[in-house]
Amino acid sequence: MAKSVQRRLVKIERDLLGNKPLRDCLRQCVSLGGDLRSARLRDWAMKELMGYQEGDEVPPYRMVTGLLLGDAQTFHHQVSGMAIPWTALPDGIREHVRDTIALPSGVATLEENVRDAERRGDGSVKIAVPMGADIAQMMSNDRVGFERLYWGVTTGVFRGVLDEVRTTAVSVLAEVRSGTPATGVPTTSTGEVADQAVNVIVYGGKRHTFNVITSQSQGGDAQVTGMSAASTPTVALATPARSWWAWAGLGILMVLAAVAAGGLWLW
Template sequence: MPFKRESLLDELEAGVLDDRVSLSAILRKCVVLGGRAGSEKLRDWASLELNGYSGDQDLPEYRRIPAPLFIKVTNFAGYNPIEQQLHGTQIPEPIRDEVDDWECALIFSGVGEVEALVDRNEKSVHLSPSWAGSLVSMLNNVNQTGNSRAAAVYWTVSTAALKGSLSRVRATLATLVAELRASTPDGQALPDKAAADGAVQLIVTGDRNTVTFATQQTEGGGSNTVSIGAGEPDAPKRGWQRWKKPGTVIVGLATIGGTAVGVLTWLDWTPW
């Protein structure tokens, strides 16, 4: 019996079901599969997961992790650090409204970086918001105590939460593969563009782009099978959260810096 080579879709399915295969390796195959199927949507989604999201793109819900926000304060020379949690309610109100959720870590990094963080086997990791540097600078500029300074602002994210996020990426890939299988006719090695685009629409928005297969009669009396897509491929996204671009938050902070003049003293930070 001749050897039957696995298709790229077969390899993708096998990788999703094998926890030993890294998500990065699976996503690279998704990029290639999107190219072969002619699906820009599949290539783009897999590339975002591989290379990371930028501030002007919506993040999937699984990349939004509840996490406490901390600030590290030192004396003016940079010694004797004190770490204290910052609750959203402790932020002065004009500043507080500039961020949708201060205690929610946004994971913009590519999957490979997140996998590397998990592989460090630490209980938790510190992740800096994109606006951390600007917030630290503003606090130091308006601080009038003279004996303390803000050194860093970061989220403390548990490794378990990062593992959970990666697990949801794999589950999303499983849904993608299942949808591709269901919409690809038997005997066809690769999904067509409509099937691939519809599968991405499902995992991104939760909306299924129905693909049916209808038999048409040919002039010679034979038949062929064609795919017909239905639905709205560009329907508004429902399954992804929208929030302000990171990096835009401090635009407003610069104009309301006076409200934070007493922040360090107010929180009773006096490192010596």
């Protein structure tokens, strides 16, 4: 089982690094999460595909900054994409309109947003401001009538988010692969490694130490003896042979130290 998991991890990593379609790679991550019994890996990949719903925790790489813009009508002109200064917002509204925007849509929608903006030729994706029409009406006066407010986010920012999703997927899989010895850790333990990888890399959680003790059993399989909280991940490998060499090395160092001090003669 472990060798099969390692092969799948390597294949998905290569697809991601080879710029294969991101949606296909995420679907493979969903399937892998099911096989590893990792709910965190499966759910994260599904949300990247289908989008984050209200109440979901949106990863930091999906938080972007946009420029507040508006469409307005004057006596003589129709103005589109007018930059709206922060001070122009009505009192009581300013503190509720943030320049940090979440991009919760699935990767397919983000990719389509980029293509639409490029077809229009303006290089910007328009994102509606909550209650933007009401705010626009409050800002209108005798000289200018605002029709709507929205955020303008460049296609470069969208491409950066998509690249972050790809890089995050590679990082998660690499973490799982590095924490999965090739000799056959049980599937449930590999799932715990995958859960932790998503928690740390995607959401910035704390790491835990997985102590994997390699014993010389007939099947040659590794045995997971326990976990403990720690600041960095560690895999402890201990075998009878290594323990013997450690004691032998310590004895040699003690003899050499005694010789150097003149307290022991060698004939």
